[in-house]
Amino acid sequence: MATLYHVPLSPFCRKVRLSLAEKKIEVQLVDERYWEKDPDFLRRNPAGKVPVLKIDNKTLSESSAICEYLEDRYPTPSLMPKGPGQRFEVRRLVAWFDDKFHHEVTKNLLYERVNRKIEGSGYPVAANVKSGAKAIKYHLDYMSWLLDNRRWLAGDSMTLADFAAAAHLSSLDYIRDVDWNRAPAVKDWYAKIKSRPAFRSILADHVPGFPPPRHYANLDF
Ligand SMILES: N[C@@H](CCC(=O)N[C@@H](CS)C(=O)NCC(=O)O)C(=O)O
Structure with a gap:
């Protein structure tokens, strides 16, 4: 199952949560207190920002890059038009x-x-x-x-x-x-x-x- 390190009200995390849910990809949510700069978290994303998504044996950051990855890897239902x-x-x-x-x-x-x-x-x-x-x-x-x-x-x-x-x-x-x-x-x-x-x-x-x-x-x- 995928794991999303997030904070509940972060709009960037919410965008990824919506994409995952729309594509029916099961995810475990883990609250990440990014401001505490936990070394494990910084190893996952040296930029020190949420969201971070673990999926397909990869650790992904940057919400738009994550959403486009999901779009490429799990194209149905599509959240991007064709033209x-x-x-x-x-x-x-x-x-x-x-x-x-x-x-x-x-x-x-x-x-x-x-x-x-x-x-x-x-x-x-x-x-x-x-x-x-x-x-x-x-x-x-x-x-x-x-x-x-x-x-x-x-x-x-x-x-x-x-x-x-x-x-x-x-x-x-x-x-x-x-x-x-x-x-x-x-x-x-x-x-x-x-x-x-x-x-x-x-x-x-x-x-x-x-x-x-x-x-x-x-x-x-
Ligand atoms: N461009 C990043 C922005 C992510 C972002 O700014 N997340 C905030 C939480 S809403 C954060 O982690 N801030 C910590 C920091 O800037 O050090 C993305 O789209 O994922």
Whole structure:
């Protein structure tokens, strides 16, 4: 069986968990306190970051490289379209969420409110939280604009782009930082993706000291 070293609210780990679950690959989850820099962990990934996936006698890191490995090795069901233009769009959007959204929103909200407390690195910096709360509005509006023209974020089918976005938004929803009323199209998209069996384990997450809101695991909101 595969083993994923992760932290429950990490969007990068969640993206990999969603890919594994959608492809029905059984996985054992191991909580990794990456900030403690355990030598065994650093041997598995010298970059010192989660996720790390052990599968097929390999130790893999970097969430997008992992997801593309899974796509190549376990192609069904596919989370990547076939055409070069569509594949480009999926990769562009995965980078949008894992780079831009992560820096502007996830770091400023999730890492300030949750990671600082768990890692013992002080109180949230109010200016960062304010900046994240402002930036998420722009991102929700951008997603709404995409979803006005498409069924899924990158086109007609569900892809890794949807999992990247849902991974970030689900972690932020866990701490009540998503104003779903601002973006009905995004809310509908999230309700659709959240009701997939692949999402179950993510909706069952409980981080001690941070109880999720009631709607977090509610499939109809
Ligand atoms: N580009 C990496 C980013 C992973 C990442 O930043 N993970 C965070 C947890 S959400 C981490 O392990 N941070 C530890 C560090 O940066 O030292 C990926 O996609 O896997």
